[in-house]
Amino acid sequence: MKLFSDAGLPATYVALPFADWRTRSDWPAVALANTDPVEELAAHVDRLRLVVLHFPKFSDGRAYSQARLLRGRLGYRGELRATGGVLQDQVAFMLRCGFDSFESDQAGFGEALARARTVFSVVYQPAEDGRAPVSLLRHERRNAALT
Amino acid sequence: MAKNLSGDLQVASANRLADGVVVWLDDAGEWTTRLERAAISRDRRSGEILLRRAEAEAFAVIDPFLVAVAEDDDGMIEPLSLRERIRASGLTFDAIAADAVRYA
Amino acid sequence: MPDAHFYRYDDYDRTLVGERVEQFRDQVRRRLAGELTEEQFKPLRLHNGLYLQLHAYMLRIAIPYGTLSSRQLRKLADISRKYDRGYGHFTTRQNLQLNWIRLEDAPDALAALAEVDMHALQTSGNCIRNVTADHFAGAAADEIEDPRIWAEIVRQWSTLHPEFTYLPRKFKIAITGSPNDRAAVRVHDIGLRLWRNDEGEVGFEVIVGGGLGRTPMIGKTLRAFLPRNELLAYLEATLRVYNRYGRRDNLYKARIKILVHEVGVERMRADVEAEYAGTRDGLLGLSSETIEAIAHQFAPPDLPSRPAVVGAVEALKLGDRDFALWLKSNVASHRASGYAIVTASLKPAGAPPGDASAVQMEGVADIADTYSQGELRVSHEQNLILPHVAVEDLPAVYAALGRLGFAEANVGKITDIIACPGLDYCALANARSIPVAQRISSHFASLARQHDIGDLKIKISGCINACGHHHVGHIGILGVDRNGVELYQISLGGDVDFGRTALGTIIGPAVTADKVVEAVDAVVATYLDVRNDGERFVDTYRRIGAQPFKERLYETV
Structure with missing residues (x-):
């Protein structure tokens, strides 16, 4: 499986499955199933360097919510990696939800990742990509028109 | 009209990828829009072979499957299920025409 | 041509829709080249409104909150002619379906649509679908606030939402701004009802977990009063709870109604409120300025003063019985004196419900330009609405619609049938719907008889997925397949009106296709025999129960 990163070199830690990591939560890397409660990482986000979230199928979107909670709610700043059904046609959504590294075997994935931020030059929602x-933008435009 | 209704007779069908049109696999392994040209399998075993051939030719069609058909004395085939008869022969009512101002 | 009095795209909206078309063009190219499997491609095409039906692809075009300009309707006619067979089908969710689209042409059809600021985004797939609203919005006399303002705000928020594009199942939101709910908010995944509380503030009742389909349920109140500016943050919290905890192990148990049913509405409320505590102070809060900027675009048109009572109209009413009936059934009161809301019936006797040819679409667009400020609405009852017609112009509009075959005085009557496309088109259907609707509507064609029968809604679905809303039909008809034979289950007593929403009860064994008309006839005859003065069919049913209808029906068929 190839690893692609959108933010520098990917971490090389071995990510422990959530059940194992709970018994030694000082370890800096954890892999969650999409049913695992991300909230439990709250006290550890400053120490964690790698969180791996899993898409059992590309069409199972639970990890998008986990990612947003990790980034937006818990303030996790380390590497956030997507594994499983990771395909180029969903990568723009993953980036918006805060993922920054990806395991994918799909041909052309790397090129698609490079383009993914520019496929849509406008977005309607606030998410985790800033x-x-x-x-x-409309608000700023209105203000600019007033001054 | 005598029909073979045993359910053993089958043809392979699919929708064409580029336009969605209903097609059947013929004896030459080509997809045809004409049901009368469809290759017929006459027992379960040859049905499985037919489906495998269809799947091997599935590059330009979507999800091939087997359709149970009946055959009359003249060799004309007709699908057994209403769904497949509608797929084969189209709408069962007249759709309105583009230039119509009244439904006829 | 008059300016549109509803949301107008700016360069941001246009850019996004345009980029989406180009993204899909590339995806289609990769699919045709074999770089994407059908499994990978299917959700992508669904998110762009493209289904595969029995005979061809079908493109489901969104008509957000059912509002349409004459220019847009002409473009739809144009697209139907250029890329399809010159007709389209208006659906129960304010969409237009074109039934004969080629995959190869789909990107061009979508590009053509984008030229008039329209799209087919999220009209299918397991995402937040096209948001629907009251089809009389912005014109109704009973309106508290125009629900389309909020539908547009929700449309933007939900479009390409990165977190909610792969939900457990589809998600439908409807909004009403009137106490008389014309948007069926109790049978949506989320229904939003604007109302004014005792303090005089307007907010939303948030209703969750309604829906039809194989497990019909009436939605429950999740939040009795939500301040308007908190709408998106609250929706985001609700959707997040659903995305995380909605079932994904069984397609038929994946809708939010099942989650609400399984955990109970109290637990659902607690979960949503807990999640909401974390989202409410984020960037989703709506400033009054943002709301105002969108509300401003829905400002009602300046309607010149016109007489409320017109001699010529009164005279025609006396002289032309059909016109008088049409005024009663197809014309509703407008908030402005001297104006009326006209429903163009897409249900002429014997026709497929909701279908319109390209010429008919253009004809209605012309009428809208001349008589209705260039504006139109699509109703969930599959009709077209002319929202701003001067009373003075009613005779002319009646005549013009008559020339298109759309002046049938049957709105709300027994031939104003809702029907799904059924087995003639749909890959999911078990039985045909349209031919059944055609037979019933031909049988009851007499307008005098229809008006004598009064308000009676027949809704027909060709399978358990209930796109024809049969559960909430006064008479519901569900097609089933028993060993290759089409049979039809009759249910009675369904209702979609707010405060009276009810699911119909199956009355007995299913009948064969050739007996459906007789079955409906028997039900109607029973009603006519026992009704009290002025009592609607569904009220008679509630008063006397199913038994008398059942006895007569099964004696007959």
Whole structure:
């Protein structure tokens, strides 16, 4: 399986399955099933360097919510990796939810990842990628028109 | 009209990828829009072979499957299920025409 | 041509829709080249409104909150002619379906749609679907606030939402701004009802877990009063709970209604509120300025003063019985004096419900330009609405619609049938719907008889997925397949009106296709025999129960 990173070199830690990691939560890397409660990482986000989230199928979207909670709610800043059904046509959504590294065997995935941030030059929602949603841009435009 | 209704007779069908049109696999391994040209399997074993041939030719069609058909004395075949008869012969009512202002 | 009095795309909206078309063009190219499997491609095409049906691909075009300009309707006619067979089918969710699209043409059809600021985004797939609203919005006399403002805000938020594009199952939101709910908010995944509380503030009742399909359920109140500016944060919290905990092990148990049913609405409420505590202070809060900027675009058109009582209309009413009936059934009161809301019936006797040819679409667009500020609506009852017609112009509009075959005085009557496409088109159906609807509507064609029968809604679905809303039909008809034979289950007493929403009860064994008309006839005859003065069919049913209908029906068929 090839590993692609959107943010520098990917971490090389072995990610422990969540059940194992719980017994030694000082370890900096953990792999969650998409039914595992991300909330339990709250006290550890500063120490964690790698969190791996899993897509059993590309069409099972639970890990998108886990990712957003990790980034937005818990403030995790380490590497967030997607594994399993990771395909180029979903990668733009993954980036928006805060993933920054990806395991994928799909041909052309790397090229698609490089393009993924520019497929859509506007976004309607705030997410975890820091992009300004259209509502904010309109707000600024209105203010600029007033001054 | 005598029909073979044993359910053993089958043809392989699919929808064409590029336009969704209903097609059947003929004896030459080509997909045809004409049901009368479809290759017929006459027992379960040859049905399995037919389906495997269809799957091997599935590059330009979507998800081939077997359709149970009946055959009359003249060799004309007709699907057994209403769904497949509608797939083979189209709508069972007249759709409105593009230039119509009243439904006829 | 008059300006549109609803949301107009700006360069951001146009850019996004355009980029989406190009993304899909590339995906289609990769599929045709064999780089994507059908399994990988299917959700991508569904998210762009493209289904595979029995005979061809079908493109489901979104008509957000059912609002359409004449220019847009003309473009739809144009697209149907260029890329399809010159007709389209208006659906129960304010979409237009074209039934004969080629995959190869789909990107071009979508590009053509984008030219008039329309799209087919998220009209299918396990994502947040096209948001629907009251089809009289912005014109109704009983409206508290225009629900389309909120539908547009939700449309933008839900479009390409990165977290909610692979939900357990599809997710449908409907919004009403009137106490008389015309958007069926109790039978949606989320229904939003604007109302005014005792303090005079307007907010939403948030209803969750309604739906039809194989497990019909009436939605439950998740939040009795939600301040308007908190709408998106609250929706995001609700969707997140659903995305995480909705079932994915069984396709038929994956809708939010099953989650609500299994955990109970109290637990669901607690989970949503807990999640909401974390989202409410985020960037999703709506500033009054943002709301105002969108609300401003829905400002009602400046309607010149026109007389409320017109001699010529009164005279025609006396002289032309059909016109008088049409005024009663197809014309509703407008908030502005001197104006009316006209429903163009897409249910002429014997026709497939909701279908319109390209010429008919263009004809209605012309009428809208001349008489209705260039504006149209699509109703979930599969009709077209002219929202701003001067009372003075009613005779002319009646005549013009009559020339298109759309002036049948049958709105809300027994031939105003909702029907899904059924087995003639649909890959999921078990039985045909359209021919059944055609036979019933031909049988009851007499307008005098229809008006004598009064309000009676027949809804027909060709399978358990209930796209024809049969559960909430006063008379519901569900097609089933028993050993290769089409049979039809009759249910009675369903209702979709707010405060009275009810699911129909199956009355007895299913009948064969050739007996459906007789079965409906027997039900109607029973009603006519026993009704009290002015009592609607569904009220008679509630008063006397199923038994009398059942006895007569099974004596007959």
